[in-house]
Amino acid sequence: MPIILEVPPEVISEMKVLTFESDFDQLALKLREEAIRRFATGLEIPGEVLLGMGDINHWGAWALQAEAIRLGIEPRLATVAHALTTQWLRPLLEDQGVNDAGQWLVWYDTSPLRVRQNRSQTALEVYDRGAISAEALRRETGFDDSDAPRLGQNVRARETRLPVDETTTPPDTLPASAMPEGLLAAADGLIWGALSAAGEKLRRTPACPRSERARAKEMLSAALHTILPVEAVQVEQWRLLEGAWARVPEIAARYGLDAECLTATLDSYCRELIAAGVEHRYEQTSGVLRAPCVMGAA
Template sequence: MKVARELVAAAQRWTQRRFRAAQPDQSWQHRAWSYYDTTPEVRFASKWIGNAMGKGRLFAGVRDDDGTVKPLPDSHRASELVASIAGGPAGQSQLLAAFGPHLVVAGEGWIIIRPTEDARTGQRTGEDWRVLSVLEVTSKGQDLEAEIDGEPVPIPPHDPSKPADPLAPAAIRVWDPHPRRHIEADSPIRSSLGLLEELRLLNAAVASIARSRLTGRGVLLVPHGTRFPSKPGVLDGEEDDLIDVFMQVAETAYKDPESAAAAVPIILEVPADAIGKIERVTFESDFDDLAAKLREETIRRFATGLDTPAEILLGTGEVNHWSGWQLKEEAITLAVEPRLGTLADALTTQWLRPTLEDESHPDAEQALVWYETSLLRIRANRPQTALEVHDRGVISDQALRRETGFDDDDAPTLEEKQARAARDARDESIGREPGLPVDETENMPDTLPAAAAVHDPAGTLAHMDGRGRDLVEQMKRRHGLNDDELRDVLYGLVLLHSKET
């Protein structure tokens, strides 16, 4: 596997001495996570990356001189250690998927490794791997404190000069370094905080416009002293104040937008000389219509600021299947694989190699954790791959239909297969692109002239030149024809030739 570039170290095992001099600025990360909770576009982008990373696979390897990473044998100690990460392939998939949102939102996260032990013997039985956010890990004096399942877990600082305690938990900070200050994390959300604040305000404006029932539709001017008639049960001569009625209706409409008060006009009986004196004054603003457009533009700007193609967030409704696969390929290359590389480098430098060094393994400095995304790429291009290998006769028609979203009910009938094969063969013989419509009928005749009889397809093939045999074999393979069906197609070809001559 080719390594695109040498990764810059962006991981550190918790060492109190190492973090004492410089602390990264994490104030913006609280805001970033708040937008994950309130803005669906942020959550979608984060989960998309995470789900894609979860399709990757970790393996132990060594880097050759040409930059490729060659997998180590399963029996190698490094392979055994990598295979044990998070309990195996299923746990590794969850680990990778869980780390994706952390790199997209906050640009960093923590991997907490806690050894598990037998309660009776006190012996180590395995490891518990957790992914935590920067909000769940805090410094407590000389120790680090991680919140796991609601409980504080102290993590002592690691001393590289001493052998690691096999029963002590370990904490690894993994981050995408900021180009201005390496110790700080960078993420696409960090550069979009202003846009997300603008989007929050626009969302609030649109919601306010939608909720408005009275004040948002202007002011109603009524003659002074206009009142409603008395309701049943009210003392004679008492009338309801008009303003109180309007306020009651407005409050009902706001609390229950589906109520009649939100749409039905208020019926008011007034003296005849007051007709025409009731006037409605509106405060219509262009911003009401502009707010929705501004929100759409803000979402588009946010989408272009992500590492993935904007169409991933905005939707691919205007692209076809081929360009859609290309977008996914670009997203894998630019957004998924770099983050998998960051995580793999962290596991290499802060976990695998230190573990091998503690065991005095000779390959400690060469072994590394790496990734491969073949499963993700195959699934992204599987229909296209199915079309290509079907043309080469490697998979069946049934497999092609399955991989392209069709079923056996969509298969062509025998008559359709024969007619299509005959048409394609005729088109190729006269230099026309196969599949174009022709004027001649595609119906097979009941009888043929004696000169047109082809009783032995195999014998007929023997008298053909190389191009003719290749053409017939291509017809059989492309349309799934057996010898009997091929014979009928040859009948049709001969008939067409006789009609033209």
């Protein structure tokens, strides 16, 4: 309840509300913001990581996050890895009589720290082509090995549904097992050449920071995408496969195939491999060429 006081009129103007906190003026607020900004710029990571990325688009945010890992995390990890190598691993191997103890080292992997898009759909498509294992599929779709079917457990096989107009007449095209060896070799060479060209371009992109260049030099260009994280959109952004299919029309004409279909099939396959970080193998080539437009023209 309010308390009513009777006071002389001349003291009413002297009555004030007393507070015990200190009021900050605009100058104090500016000084505080400047102190935060100076602290952010003095760190070994981009200042925007602390100050916020509200004014940066998604490409700039991705580059800043990669730079923060490269400048703020990887140098310290390299120091720890070098200490573990020289003070623990190599002395242990030398005591055990390992001849090439100097060739072994402890190293780090920052790929889990890098933000990547949901690759579940890509994993499903690559798994259907036989390019990755069931373990990799479960990992990319959020499951683990405890969810795998167990021995003795009835596993329902996927039923193959035939089109309503399917006939029993012999097919007009050869089965995949009878695909010409020359076509398989030519397609394998095209894929290998495209991945090699993409790997050479990948060395000059932000996906290959200075800390990874030494390891990248020891890798074949066609397999470089298996150690450097690449998003599906970055394949187009960095033009990794630009000019890779110049000889496809010649190969397609040699075997009576549709050049546009063969180009699209090989291009889609290589994009999936690069985004999933999976290496190409010759055994997968026949599965790649099972695209309906390729088989229909074979």
